[in-house]
Amino acid sequence: MNESSSDYKKESKKIINRLLIFSTFINLALTIIKYVLGKWIGNIALQADALHSGLDVLSSVIVFSAIFFSYVKSEKFPFGLYKLENIASSLVSLLIILTAFEIGYSLLETHEVLHVSTIKQIITAAVLFLIVVLMFLYSRYEKKIGIKYSSSGIVSDAEHIKSDLFSIFIIICSIVFSIYGLNIDRYVAIIIVVMILHSGFGLLKNSTLALLDINIDKRTIDAIRQEISKFDHVNEIASIKGRKSGRFMLLEIVVKFDIASFEDAHKLSSDIETTIYKKFPNVDNVIVHYEPIEKKDIKICVPLNKSNEISEDFSNSLSFLIIDYDLSRQKILNTQEIENRFIELKEKKGIEIALFLVKKSVDIIVATDHIVNTGPYFVFKTYNKKFYIVNSTKIDNLQNLLKSISDKIYAKQTLEVARV
Numbered sequence: 306m307n308e309s310s311s312d313y314k315k316e317s318k319k320i321i322n323r324l325l326i327f328s329t330f331i332n333l334a335l336t337i338i339k340y341v342l343g344k345w346i347g348n349i350a351l352q353a354d355a356l357h358s359g360l361d362v363l364s365s366v367i368v369f370s371a372i373f374f375s376y377v378k379s380e381k382f383p384f385g386l387y388k389l390e391n392i393a394s395s396l397v398s399l400l401i402i403l404t405a406f407e408i409g410y411s412l413l414e415t416h417e418v419l420h421v422s423t424i425k426q427i428i429t430a431a432v433l434f435l436i437v438v439l440m441f442l443y444s445r446y447e448k449k450i451g452i453k454y455s456s457s458g459i460v461s462d463a464e465h466i467k468s469d470l471f472s473i474f475i476i477i478c479s480i481v482f483s484i485y486g487l488n489i490d491r492y493v494a495i496i497i498v499v500m501i502l503h504s505g506f507g508l509l510k511n512s513t514l515a516l517l518d519i520n521i522d523k524r525t526i527d528a529i530r531q532e533i534s535k536f537d538h539v540n541e542i543a544s545i546k547g548r549k550s551g552r553f554m555l556l557e558i559v560v561k562f563d564i565a566s567f568e569d570a571h572k573l574s575s576d577i578e579t580t581i582y583k584k585f586p587n588v589d590n591v592i593v594h595y596e597p598i599e600k601k602d603i604k605i606c607v608p609l610n611k612s613n614e615i616s617e618d619f620s621n622s623l624s625f626l627i628i629d630y631d632l633s634r635q636k637i638l639n640t641q642e643i644e645n646r647f648i649e650l651k652e653k654k655g656i657e658i659a660l661f662l663v664k665k666s667v668d669i670i671v672a673t674d675h676i677v678n679t680g681p682y683f684v685f686k687t688y689n690k691k692f693y694i695v696n697s698t699k700i701d702n703l704q705n706l707l708k709s710i711s712d713k714i715y716a717k718q719t720l721e722v723a724r725v
């Protein structure tokens with residue numbers, strides 16, 4: 306990471322935190338104003354809404370302290386304490402639900418209708434209207450900043466503030482009605498209680514699912530899949546599993562590569578990990594497991610000499626028998642005998658032949674151990690081709706030879722040391 310981008314990250318984090326703290330203070334002010342005004346004019350709905358704002362403050366405080374502690378990683382908690390945030394959210398949601406029920410219960414009790422002066426009600430409605438206008442402007446500004454710094458936390462805080470405005474708006478309506486002698490604040494309070502319950506259960510659901518290690522959402526999985534498939538040699542993405550821990554994701558990915566060398570596969574998988582960290586900043590930990598692809602059909606090459614036996618001198622073989630073989634059914638699909646057109650070559654004969662066979666996508670070379678440490682041997686090794694070393698050059702039964710090769714592959718033994 307270069308310096309300017311890390312500066313940008315620090316700067317944006319500062320702005321984001323400052324905004325979230327500011328929102329918390331706004332909610333604190335709202336709690337007090339709503340409660341005082343609600344008591345002043347005896348409006349139950351406004352008092353209920355004060356409680357709502359109070360819970361918003363409490364949930365911000367819990368989330369802030371959870372975030373603060375969640376960055377702690379220790380030997381005892383190597384994956385960090387990000388889940389504190391989910392636990393905190395669960396507790397807050399339970400609190401919200403309980404409060405909603407309590408308000409609902411108090412609505413069932415009979416209240417004597419207070420005779421409040423019209424002027425008090427007009428003042429309250431006017432103050433609330435001013436709050437709605439100011440809060441609406443603030444939420445728009447906050448959303449703009451959230452989009453600018455691509456912070457989902459800020460954007461959802463802005464959305465929350467905007468949705469909270471709805472309840473203030475209907476409370477204003479109820480006050481206006483009561484000025485004309487129509488007391489509907491109890492029904493408005495019911496609507497607010499239902500809204501509080503709705504957000505409480507939503508929060509409880511999300512935090513519980515995160516605690517139960519629900520897989521990350523499909524859109525994120527698809528985006529990760531797309532990034533991985535951009536890499537060469539990735540033959541198949543077998544699975545992408547993830548779980549959420551607070552705002553962070555822990556990922557486990559299984560991919561199949563069409564390379565056999567351990568070093569290459571290891572490098573490729575760590576390249577994939579680096580890319581994921583870079584493209585998905587919310588990923589805290591990613592593990593890429595790789596498996597070689599399981600080939601169903603393979604190409605086997607048998608170098609032949611004049612007497613139609615396995616050639617001990619690979620470079621001077623007369624021809625090459627190339628067999629397409631179905632491993633699962635142990636069946637020959639196709640055979641083709643190719644003449645050794647490099648036989649007259651003075652230099653690098655074996656290497657040219659090997660490269661030619663690599664181009665033909667040969668997978669396994671049948672040979673005697675004379676091939677070990679020759680030029681073609683190293684070419685094949687470079688391209689991750691396998692050898693099937695035989696003791697006898699005689700081919701008594703091709704079917705049996707192929708069968709024992711496929712048995713060895715199924716037994717997952719190293720072909721290089723396999724002997725007939």
Ligand SMILES: [Zn+2]
Binds near residue numbers: 357
């Ligand atoms: Zn709220």
